[in-house]
Amino acid sequence: QLQLQESGPGLVKPSETLALTCTVSGVSIRSSSYSWGWIRQPPGKGLEWIGTIYYGGGTYYNPSLKSRVTVSVDTSKNQFSLKLSSVTAADTAIYYCATPYCSTTSCRFDFWGPGTLVTVSS
């Protein structure tokens, strides 16, 4: 069974770069059956898609975050990562990693990590 676990600093200073890792277990991150994505949720608010990296390395990002976001895969560690630069308090959120399964007519997130709270504060 595929499982995901986020890890990274819980506190980041304003203007710095938020860096999170998602460790994948139960499946090889090299598998052509899976893509990898990040979603966030500010405290008490709704979900926001951040970005997705597809098999083959293609990436798509939320247009509102695109200039600050990088999603990448580390096949040697069976992990994928999120980097968000120049953070502000508005980036305080629970960050989830998840597996998007996409077809021509939809894109769903089948598996989710438990989430990790990142607070941006000095």
Place this chain on the structure above:
Amino acid sequence: SSELTQDPAVSVALGQTVRITCQGDSLRNYYAIWYQQKPGQAPTLVIYDRNIRPSGIPDRFSGSGSGNTASLTITGAQAEDEADYYCNSRDSDGSHLLFGGGTTLTVL
């Protein structure tokens, strides 16, 4: 840019039927996906491709859609269905993803 609109809150009496809706232009071309989120937990997929339930999701959950509107229906709502529900879709150009603002369901 596209967006998905949901009513912020809906309530239903125990055992009754409730419909949660999601509106957006992208739904004319792409299926809606529905997630349930309980406090302190990650979202769980409950309906995909308009009306397919993943394994383990009770059959009281169903989905439908027409035009720019998708609906999640719970027939015979149970106390454990009290949660936030989010819709999700590709956006109109197909390359990005959208979430609705979420609907808080209260079971009375």
